[in-house]
Amino acid sequence: MYYNNSTVVFLDGKWVKASETTSSLYGQTLHYGIGVFEGIRSYKTEDGNKIFKAKEHYERLHYSAQKMEIDLPYTVEELTELSYALLEKNQLGDAYLRPLVYLGENMSLQTENESHVLLSAWEWGRYLGDKQLDVMISDFQRPNPKSCFVEAKVTGHYTNSILATNQAKRAGYDEALLLDMNGYVAEGSGANFFFEKDNVLYTAPKGNILQGITRQTIFELAEELGFQVVEKLFTPTEVYDADGAFFTGTAAEVAGIRSLDCKFFKMPWEHTLGYELSSAYQNRVQK
Ligand code: PMP
Numbered sequence: 001m002y003y004n005n006s007t008v009v010f011l012d013g014k015w016v017k018a019s020e021t022t023s024s025l026y027g028q029t030l031h032y033g034i035g036v037f038e039g040i041r042s043y044k045t046e047d048g049n050k051i052f053k054a055k056e057h058y059e060r061l062h063y064s065a066q067k068m069e070i071d072l073p074y075t076v077e078e079l080t081e082l083s084y085a086l087l088e089k090n091q092l093g094d095a096y097l098r099p100l101v102y103l104g105e106n107m108s109l110q111t112e113n114e115s116h117v118l119l120s121a122w123e124w125g126r127y128l129g130d131k132q133l134d135v136m137i138s139d140f141q142r143p144n145p146k147s148c149f150v151e152a153k154v155t156g157h158y159t160n161s162i163l164a165t166n167q168a169k170r171a172g173y174d175e176a177l178l179l180d181m182n183g184y185v186a187e188g189s190g191a192n193f194f195f196e197k198d199n200v201l202y203t204a205p206k207g208n209i210l211q212g213i214t215r216q217t218i219f220e221l222a223e224e225l226g227f228q229v230v231e232k233l234f235t236p237t238e239v240y241d242a243d244g245a246f247f248t249g250t251a252a253e254v255a256g257i258r259s260l261d262c263k264f265f266k267m268p269w270e271h272t273l274g275y276e277l278s279s280a281y282q283n284r285v286q287k
Contacts, residue, residue, distance in 0.1 A: 001122070002122045003122065005019055007120075008086070010085075010086055010117070010119040012117060015085075024104065024105050026107065027102060028106040034154065035101060035103060035156075036068055036153055036154055037061070037099060037153055039249075041094075041097070042121070043286055050286075051083055051084065052285045053213050054076075054079075054080040056213045057213060058079040058080060061153070063151070064153045067149040068152060070111060072117065083119060086120070086121050092122075095122060095123055095124070096123070097119065101115050124251065127249065128252045132256040132258035133255060134257075134259045135177050136177070137176075137177050140167065143157060144181045164176035177193060177236075180204075180207075183235060186208045186209050187209045191247035191248055192212040192214065192215040193248075194218065194229075194248065196244040197242050197243055200230060205232060212249055214250055214254070218248050218254070221281060224280075225276065225277070225280060239260055242266070244257075244274050245257040245265060246277075253285075254278035256275065256278065
């Protein structure tokens with residue numbers, strides 16, 4: 001699914017076939033989950049391939065690397081240029097790009113100096129699909145922000161996302177909504193969360209969430225469309241009473257939610273501000 005015999009990746013300064021690469025069994029990332037990564041989308045537009053907000057994504061990769069004391073020896077500009085070359089070499093247009101910085105052999109608990117930079121890409125449909133989602137409040141909370149850098153995109157953080165997704169899927173839901181350690185709604189397993197009530201949009205403030213680049217784009221689009229967005233702490237009870245809700249993320253884009261814990265939102269998705277924002281988002285990424 002992610003590669004075939006002709007897929008080319010960028011690894012440590014070289015273009016190599018994905019099928020011919022290897023990595024160590026003793027790497028620190030494999031054992032302890034210390035690695036940093038990004039999830040980026042490119043869109044095939046009338047003016048050629050466009051990587052949406054490449055600068056913001058690679059700035060976040062640098063932020064994540066710096067917080068985890070990982071060496072990332074490429075600038076934002078270099079990473080952006082390499083990403084366009086990656087798409088070209090693999091003849092990709094609408095694609096998902098996955099930069100990963102992983103670490104060399106080291107079984108100690110201090111960040112290993114040797115880092116490896118991998119850029120790969122593949123065609124990937126919308127992560128949560130196109131249908132409106134049935135969501136459950138997860139039993140798993142987002143990590144305590146004093147236990148990690150929640151705003152860094154660190155590989156190990158995603159064990160929490162996987163546990164929440166496993167539980168939600170097993171219970172027959174499409175996705176999980178996770179609370180923070182104080183019981184306020186934080187975000188999905190791999191996407192930020194918004195709800196809508198009386199024509200106002202609400203989303204969790206920074207502190208317990210990954211501040212998504214799509215979330216920021218929604219702020220920009222809402223402003224252009226004259227929609228009010230409020231960042232505040234809220235509990236699931238407030239969401240049960242909402243008119244509508246949606247997730248935002250690079251992989252998921254803008255994904256409408258129809259129910260939370262089997263309670264259906266009041267408005268049909270097509271009548272919500274979220275729906276308008278989802279089409280505005282599609283227009284924006286194509287520009
Ligand atoms: N929260 C989490 C936990 C995520 O993994 C993601 C995906 N990167 C997001 C939010 C959304 O971030 P973005 O819009 O930058 O993709």
